Amino acid sequence: MNPTITAFERSPDRGKGQARDMRVRWALEEVGQPYGVRLVSFSEMKEPAHRALHPFGQIPTYEEGDLALFESGAIVFHIAGRHSGLLPDDANARARAIAWMFAALSTIEPPIVDLGVAVLLERDRNWYAQRLPLVEDRIRGRLGELAERLGDADWLDGAFSAGDLLMVTVLRRLNGSAILQEYPVLSAYVARGEARPAFRRAFDAQLAVFTAASPD
């Protein structure tokens, strides 16, 4: 039985693949696991039926038999644990790849989400223009450290892992900003992720949802 995930009925980024279902789709494509998608509207996401699956009323969720999961990081980890290809077999290398999963979501993503929150919710405030450089500089601090660690390696720690998958999707949230281009090492890293056939299949699948919902 194939798992079912949820995704936005209408992608707020107009099919750029920045919503968190992209991570789960990509992981499923990397391991070759077919899946179903149930689309939910913004209002459905906040209703009790969806909140039973996701306490914070968001997407994605993951259902597989008796198991229901939320949190994209946990879902990617679950997929990586069930299949080979996303986490190394060696115990130490596996623990380090998991550290990069947490780093992507708890160290790199929060300042990037802050920027999104500022743009989305504080653009009309009189402090917006003055505060924006502070928010961007906090992102630059993290990206500089990440670029330094990555250096001229292809991936964060040996072979491509779920840590890279999450990191690339987190960095892609900056696609609307020019900040990422200030770090050529990271732009090239994101491009390597996007060039993977599994990424392309996942990207095309989420884009098809947006295109179908917006016939023109």
Place this chain on the structure above:
Amino acid sequence: MNPTITAFERSPDRGKGQARDMRVRWALEEVGQPYGVRLVSFSEMKEPAHRALHPFGQIPTYEEGDLALFESGAIVFHIAGRHSGLLPDDANARARAIAWMFAALSTIEPPIVDLGVAVLLERDRNWYAQRLPLVEDRIRGRLGELAERLGDADWLDGAFSAGDLLMVTVLRRLNGSAILQEYPVLSAYVARGEARPAFRRAFDAQLAVFTAASPD
């Protein structure tokens, strides 16, 4: 051989146990694993020797034989995988407990960190007073949903798990604010966590570092 973790030489919260080493200490105490602590100063944290362990120049790190880890979530997960007591044996229950680990760090902690960043870095800005209620309301949104899900249960999903451990430490970062008290369900949840003997031992250990560094 016991693992060694790193912690602040001088706790910025004056021994309140809000730094991220507390999570790792608590996990180690829950499973009964003795550990060593290496204290690092703020300047040492940013030097190459420490950055080799932690790319973002922070604490805690975790060293055990050939393995070096960073990210408190990943370290707690590693400890939970090596010992029993922090994650259920049943595969589905285990996946759900891991989802709560990610929820604590990627859904609940970021708006709480935002508040800390505002207080620490934007207090002197002319927008501080106007913006603070927006930041606090974003926290309230998450806490309301979390309280709703927890309801009258003791822990987030069955028995106490690493998900609860991380969630309690994340909520404790609000101890300097009155927001947590608006959610009696969550205050009581944090108090249940703090009442665990392993929490007390971990708390006393980090407090002893602060007390020793500040004899008066």
